[in-house]
Amino acid sequence: MRFDGTESYVATDDLTMAVNAAITLERPLLVKGEPGTGKTELARQVARALDLPMIEWSVKSTTRAQQGLYEYDAVSRLRDSQLGDPRVSDVGHYIRRGKLWQAFDAPGRVVLLIDEVDKADIEFPNDLLQELDRMEFHVYETGETVRARQRPIVIITSNNEKELPDAFLRRCFFHYIRFPEPEVLARIIEVHHPGIKPALLSAALTQFYELREQPGLKKKPSTSEVLDWLKLLLAEDLGPEDLRRDSASLLPRLHGALLKTEQDVHLFERLAFMARRQR
Known part of the structure; x- marks a missing residue:
């Protein structure tokens, strides 16, 4: 057994x-x-x-x-x-x-x-x-x-x-x-979303890990949340070029699948505001 x-x-x-x-x-x-x-x-x-x-x-x-x-x-x-x-x-x-x-x-x-x-x-x-x-x-x-x-x-x-x-x-x-490394997470995604285009997967994972590693984040997005996010990206037929963050808030597309607290949403809005002031 x-x-x-x-x-x-x-x-x-x-x-x-x-x-x-x-x-x-x-x-x-x-x-x-x-x-x-x-x-x-x-x-x-x-x-x-x-x-x-x-x-x-x-x-x-x-x-x-x-x-x-x-x-x-x-x-x-x-x-x-x-x-x-x-x-x-x-x-x-x-x-x-x-x-x-x-x-x-x-x-x-x-x-x-x-x-x-x-x-x-x-x-x-x-x-x-x-x-x-x-x-x-x-x-x-x-x-x-x-x-x-x-x-x-x-x-x-x-x-x-x-x-x-x-x-x-x-x-x-x-x-x-432990939270999976990118290689393991890519294998998990392939199981749930077989055939996902490599360019979209690479861009999404890069953005996801940048988001997850942001200092001050109250609730880090998990494996189940990145799977939900990718499901939405595929349903909307978005490509890697569509994943650029909103310059006004630095929030990713369809961020409600990843960020689950208002504090975390406000964190990225404040970061965007500070970045604009420093220009």
Whole structure:
């Protein structure tokens, strides 16, 4: 069982090494990186490449670790008891299985994605330590212990919004997805926009990296954003000669696909204004 990327996902050597190391060690793979660098898509492509089902747990700020195991619906049971429903005698009717339980109880191996773990409370990762380590947990309402039939391939993503506990990090294999170099980004673009003209690709990438490396930028454009930008350029049938920046603002054509904050738009407008004053 080895991951080497797919025809629709360009994986660098160090990324494929990290995925395969985590599979060999039977440790969760913790993937960090800028938003839009393909962390979530990695889990989907690993599942696709290894021909495994995928279970996705999208973490929110209100998500609790217990929800990944199970939830006991005491309110429904109380209501049913008042109505004389015979199901009340079996507490199992009121247990809702979470994503970890689904992964543990799957008949075969699955890929379990815990997406954006850093969105939740700081205690969230700590509350999952034992379950991810031992691959089992106890259901107190029924007295049963749920054990994984086969250890799932666990991929955990983080946007680095907050620090994760050391005890949690110790149990993971870590990989940081760096922003791709121009050669790698060109390969990614070719996958999504096959046949793009080299002159347009070269001009667009030059402008994109100049934009991305501008000092003072609050939100750097990511891989997904440059793909959207190129899709718009192709849809408008623009050529490399059409990519000249607006001299009044220094903003690129269709800049709304790349710049996502008013501060960054104003930054380029101020730079253009300062350049005009210095003439």
